[in-house]
Amino acid sequence: MCGIFGCILASGVPPGCLASIANDSLTALQHRGTESSGLVGTSGKDNDHFDMVRGKGLVRDVFNEDVLKSTFNESIAILGHNRYSTAGMKDAINCVQPFVVHAVVGRVAIAHNGELVNVASKRSEILKRGVGLSTDTDSELIAQIISKAIADHVRSDNSELGDISKELETVMEEVDISYSLLVMTYDRIYAIRDRYGNRPLCIGTLRPGANALKNAQNGSGQSAPFGYIVASESCALPSFAKFDREVRPGEIVEITRTGIKERYRSARLPTPAFCIFEYVYFARSDSLFEGQQVHRVRRECGMRLAKEAHIDADIVSTVPDSATAASHGYAQKSGIPYEDVLYRNSYVGRSFIQPNTELRQSSITKKFGVLTQNVSGKRVVLVDDSIVRGNTMGIIVRLLKQHGAKEVHIRVASPPIVHPCFMGINIPDTKDLIAVNKSLEDIAAEFGADSVQYLSVQGLKESVQRGIEASKYPQVGHCMACLTGEYPVDPYDF
Structure with a gap:
């Protein structure tokens, strides 16, 4: 779920503005990881020197304006990362990305989103070659695989010093799933997506406003690009950037100061397996995937949920924020009025991405306050985007009933999660999943709710696929392994 970001200035554009863009973009990707953040920059002149600032905590904790300006004032390219850990030592500072390795072509920086299914076999392979690893993260492992x-x-093809596209082709063909990668050498950035397209990655072009960089004009009098940007989600693109496209599954895109070009597309392309949980929970609602906005999909899920799991009630409400669109869709389709019942403290982070149960439960009581006048004496349909462990929903239901709710009916805008994830989401062993071996009645009783219903797998699938244009996306597929047990690759083969 990590957030990754990269940006490079166009030819002729002087350095000095990248630090501000990077800070804003990583802040826009904060929802994808809160444990640590890091930036690595290059001046494009020295293949053995990168400037770097990394630290534990939120973007605002790690970076300040003075440090950013002084460190990256000469940078023409920059790589960034927000960490959400599923593998590795959560508290170790040497787990903070981007990773930098020394290779025969100079230093190489790597930012990774995902989790390798075959991490054990690859780790053993690297160790047997005599390469020491300082962490147990698969991201460091990828860095070493690239270095190897x-x-x-x-290098008999007379390639430029910073050009490692051929080497990255080799890495893509031997490392299956799951990764979106940004790899930076001293003068370019590579954007890479695994052959299944499991994790998101998009590309944009930076164009100046009317008063910015007045001399950056092309022959037609239009503002020429002054940079190129790549990020996990389109929400990280600045307002003055143009969203170009998503990196395609199995594609390596090279971004230099002269532009963007595809360097490689794997000939071994399986059915795509884009993680459907990006639509359900992870992504920001204004992001674009597969030609559609996440908000539209979530609203559609709520409307489908109202058809599949209607209940008589006085109001519909939400567990903010990722379920808000679904709750509005439920209210619209059911005809039951929408009312806010919970106030969300925006200074408390997302509970799902807290590293342990105690912190997740603690964050719930800090995060939400109850709007008592909207709740008292009411039968409430409370729409949530998903339920994984279920150790926070009971707290919310108790809060609502303590403030006078007559009934609380839980409606979940995604299917029950009954299988673990091996590809980058902190969905634990099945013993920790509340929907495993429990009836809906059992779950309702555990929450103290009056009823619980989920959206069907087919309902979620149709809600997602309805807005995808077949002409632009002729081959579509989604990983729903945590819902169905059907994995893109067999995780038990490795």
């Missing part, structure tokens, strides 16, 4: 590929490749 560079060392193994006979």
